[in-house]
Amino acid sequence: MTDGARPAPASSWSADAVLPDDLLERFRARAAGHDREGSFPHDDLAELRERGYLTLFVPEDDGGAGLGLEQVAALQSRLATAAPATALAVGMHLVWTGCAAVLRARGDRSLDLVLADAAAGEVFAFGVSEPGNDLVLQDSTTRAEPTGDGGWRFTGTKTATSLSPVWTRLGVFGRDDTDPAAPQLVHGFVHREQPGWSSLGDWDTIGMRATESHSTRLDGVEVPASRIVRRLPVGPSGDLLVFAVFAVFETLVAAVYRGVARRAVELAVDSAAGRTSLRTGALLSQDPVVRWRVADARMAVDGIEPQVDAVARDVDGLVDHGADWPPLLVGLKTRVTETARAIVDQAVGVVGGGSFRASSELGRLQRDVLASRFHPSSTDSAHATIAARLLGPLDEHR
């Protein structure tokens, strides 16, 4: 850290300094209560905000830390070792600010309003997912209608809006069918104080409870021209915004579950070192099966650690993987999250029945890690993406 609690500039940065151990211990101590109550971690967010966490991606000249995706992913993994739901929720703000930074690094300043707002203390949520929309960014069930003065009016439902109680800016998109021959997808940012939207208060889940990801109903909420950032044709798009959303989203989601996996191994080690077997009288850490399980889990963590870093580093380094980017990104998210689920499961095998108690930290990680399969890209769509890259598109006349 440099002055006060602000993060150090990118050049002299370290994850441990931005998120010191004592801070993480406080987060971890509070996480159980937020999970039990399904309450939003306002206390965590306040401490993160104070430390400049909401401006990690904002360039130094604009008052932020100017960090890259690799550094922010490292922070998100570290935060998730203490409070996965806090990390996932604040991650949605980081997705938008990270997109803006990715665009800026490529000479596109169309999301600079996001960086300026984040520097001013605004909190961004990600209003993208819609009920039954398995085309994700390629189409929308939300209606977008021109207001006649350059803005658009949005009507529809967005599912799972993390940060529901606290966002002040909501990134949304919808479909404008004004010209039926050329429908377009319109992206913009809603301000919280505007009329025309409501939070449905329906987030009652078995994991990631503290994200308070309630559905958001848009009832003709208006976004003025100044906050419309894209108009894209319906369907697959090579637009930089779409790349940026995918690159930052998939990497930061993977980073959260990397942190969950790391913590599961720590809990397995602690448990093995602290319990004895009635059968042998020895510590479980002397049991060959337990030793194998712990080693296997750690081996798997060691495998996913550099994968997140490598993809993030390529995004930061402006590496052009061309048509291989989508397979790389969906593959990263799928591999890391599925491995994290297996690691948590292996830890459960070590810790045993205590991890089935609602109050158990590993019990919470078991539930939290299940959420990973519902974030895009799903495992099935990731395989379809990679197969299409290798084998060409499916023959529609088959």
Ligand SMILES: Cc1cc2nc3c(=O)[nH]c(=O)nc-3n(C[C@H](O)[C@H](O)[C@H](O)COP(=O)(O)OP(=O)(O)OC[C@H]3O[C@@H](n4cnc5c(N)ncnc54)[C@H](O)[C@@H]3O)c2cc1C
């Ligand atoms: C912890 C967590 C946090 C998330 N945070 C965000 C976020 O901040 N922003 C964001 O954009 N997304 C977020 N998501 C949503 C995620 O990205 C997925 O889009 C979402 O989980 C939907 O997954 P799905 O496609 O399997 O579900 P779907 O099948 O699309 O189901 C989603 C919901 O819609 C209902 N539904 C499904 N089909 C229909 C239909 N035809 N008509 C009516 N209702 C239907 C389902 O019952 C379900 O309640 C989050 C998800 C999780 C698990």
